[in-house]
Amino acid sequence: MLERLIQSLEASPITKRGEYNYFIHPITDGVPLLEPDLLREIGCAMVRCLDLEGVDKIVVCEAMGIHIGVGLSLMTDIPLVVVRKRPYGLPGEVAVHQTTGYSKGELYLNGIEAGDRVVIVDDVCSTGGTMRALIGAIESTGAEIADICVVVGRGDEEIGRPLKVLVKIEVSETRVRVVDTCF
Ligand SMILES: O=P(O)(O)OC[C@H]1O[C@H](OP(=O)(O)OP(=O)(O)O)[C@H](O)[C@@H]1O
């Protein structure tokens, strides 16, 4: 079921961001271009993988969670919340610090209320810094996190909850190797 994703991941170029071996792939970078077949494959896999029972909102993080969330929202009719990297200053906005393997920044959550049942989806989980920040922000609103799924897992970092991963990879200085899949 994930043939396109696996094949394209194993063809990913690697670039250095400091000491971090950063793989470049259409799903995780939007370049060189995103094929509809690949997006569809990921949307179908996410629908199959996630517990969407009674879910009110899909939460994604700017930027590379957005296309994944859009696909899932169109397939499920569940509304989408985009966690942004700039503040809007709206009432109830939650600000949270994000640290990844190669960057630091702030995230701003709007549109989630106490009692909401949500799923989080993202392109990749590596150090888990972004996911831990998202979980903390959502929990602080009193919303319930029903499930979490990422397209690519490239680390074993603890996020304090079960994490569903469509494809698990290892990244060296020269190549990506797919080591496990969810189906
Ligand atoms: O597990 P982590 O180490 O936190 O890495 C994962 C995060 O890194 C990327 O986001 P990034 O902040 O680079 O922004 P982008 O989506 O705009 O590329 C990716 O989209 C994840 O959200």
Ligand SMILES: Nc1nc2[nH]cnc2c(=O)[nH]1
């Ligand atoms: N594209 C891409 N996004 C990431 N987010 C966290 N690690 C990576 C990576 O190696 N490549």
